[in-house]
Amino acid sequence: MRDVAVLGVGQTKFGELWDRSFREIGIEAGLQALVDAKLSSSDLDGLYLGNMASGSLIDQEHIAPLILDYAGLARRHLPGVRVEGGGASGSLALHQGYLAVASGVYDYVVVGGAEKLTDVPDEQATAITGATADHEWEAVFGATLPALWALVARRHMHLYGTTREQLAQVAVHDHQMGSKNPNAHFRNKLTLEQVLGAGPIAEPLGMLDCAPFSDGAAAVVLGPLETAREHTDTPIRIAASEVACDTMALQHRAELTRLNGTVAAARAAFARARRSPRDVGVAEIHDAYTISALVSLEDLGFVEKGRAGPEFATGQFSGGGSLTVNPSGGLKAQGRPFGAVGVAQVAEIVRQLRGDAKDRQVPHPTLGLAHDVGGTGATSVVHLLERAN
């Protein structure tokens, strides 16, 4: 297999984009990434598009050819493929793009992620996103994603003494980071008191422990590393791209507080890249709920199981430590357009490794990690990215 590099990145603002359609935001992100990669559409060999639920959300399936068509590429008859894995759809699409280039069958592909969540009422979006949990064993009984993650939080508090304040600290961190991100859904800072005082969603999780429903799109251009310097002075190599699944239903796991898929994907990724968690200088991790960020930090190998609450509260992941987490603001502040998340995470890691992240630049990271989760962890995806020298 060939080494694969990220040559360009693009992203729309995340938020309530009521003035723009799915196809418009998909194309905006893709064109930005192409321009960033100094490629024209005539260089492209294909499109992978990560999306969770366009059929339910905008009555449109078959969206990869749709985006190619409205980008003016129908006459080139490129391959276009939609990839779905709940909230991890974007990074699954990236995995497919990586394999396509690694195989040698494709040279240059755009990997996009896009979702339009705010065109339906919140209760409908809650039901649709809940379809990424196990319908027959969870959703049909009324379980929603926040309700399921609340179970994880309660269990984590019970087993490890994690406190409500430690959970809330994640949201404070994310909004602090997101305040410097012009693409973020929310740029307001939060105090601990605000998070603790917000109305309950599924106790112990309150409104400000939960990432929002967002619209948005992100894209990256992938190509062979060997020719990457024709396109960019700072090609970013994909050192590992690993996907691992787990049970759909939370109740079928031996332990609620461990994302077994994340443990497996992270181990595989570090082994493939011959690196360790200590080498990672910047990470975008899954923080759809404040508890998700804590268990993710543990299961990715950054802190010992059960210790994420107090470790996070020290502020070591907010800059100044050896690892900075979610400089974009994460899902909580940058926003959560489900299928776009995984691609946006990788785009942020690429900016950070290039030194292009402006106000939110982490000092000199050499290895970055992106971690994406679908449902309550039935899919986990870990990407490791590094500056190619």
Place this chain on the structure above:
Amino acid sequence: MRDVAVLGVGQTKFGELWDRSFREIGIEAGLQALVDAKLSSSDLDGLYLGNMASGSLIDQEHIAPLILDYAGLARRHLPGVRVEGGGASGSLALHQGYLAVASGVYDYVVVGGAEKLTDVPDEQATAITGATADHEWEAVFGATLPALWALVARRHMHLYGTTREQLAQVAVHDHQMGSKNPNAHFRNKLTLEQVLGAGPIAEPLGMLDCAPFSDGAAAVVLGPLETAREHTDTPIRIAASEVACDTMALQHRAELTRLNGTVAAARAAFARARRSPRDVGVAEIHDAYTISALVSLEDLGFVEKGRAGPEFATGQFSGGGSLTVNPSGGLKAQGRPFGAVGVAQVAEIVRQLRGDAKDRQVPHPTLGLAHDVGGTGATSVVHLLERAN
């Protein structure tokens, strides 16, 4: 890249499977394919699952980990990825499995396709399948897939003198073929009079010009060709796997009667395999509507544009000629569980090339073709398969 072989195939009966759930049929097909490949689940490296619209049809997204989980594989934490491209979802999943093995990153993958269409009322299934056309330019105005294909039929009749009887001949052929297929949704034979006398769906297409909504699943196991003989005496090599897109909306094409994506995918496939349409002994082609089969025969290069009606009516594709079409009964008779179709087509070609097709065996084919279409041709996929010597 490595050469990729099909090592095993599996398939459920297609039809109204009201006694079995989505997860059950998915697992049945996958296990059959594993047994056929003489592999155990511990040999597997991943799952690709083609599916059009599980979110709308069974309120369940995120179905690749679902199938892995209920197949007892959750603890292996394998990668599982759903792929969607309307009615071409199954063959797009196959394309991904092909790239995964070709890249060397994966050795053995199951590619499944599954759809549960008959658990919702027909009018709802019509709307959901219509979401594979362009929502904003077609579906929102009431256009359905049969209505759009009826436009293609009218235009083909106008331009080339194709007759209503020639269209009907496709359905007669398919049911004749399907009568020998124990997995077929319909095994009854049809007369020309029955097809012509059936109630109208979208004129000139009647009820018996249209493939049914079906439930069903199919699966194949892929692996590297170099070790294929450890698993089977008759490994089938994937000589080409090509995907090509076109405009979403029919009205945006220069010519309604040409599937430009099919033309592009077929040309690319024959070029990659260094073969020509004349070398193909058996083909499973897209016959969701009788007109689809005629334009597909033309656009794949088997007959001259405009000549498919009279050529098909000679009976040359029904056995005895150099090319036999849709020995499975095609979408019309074997059935149309959208996301499963492309995988089932390839499974049938594999059986035919192995000489395993029993009553419906085509004599000694050496090269087979599978052709899958999403929407009205926004996605086309062509696979060429051959016996490996």
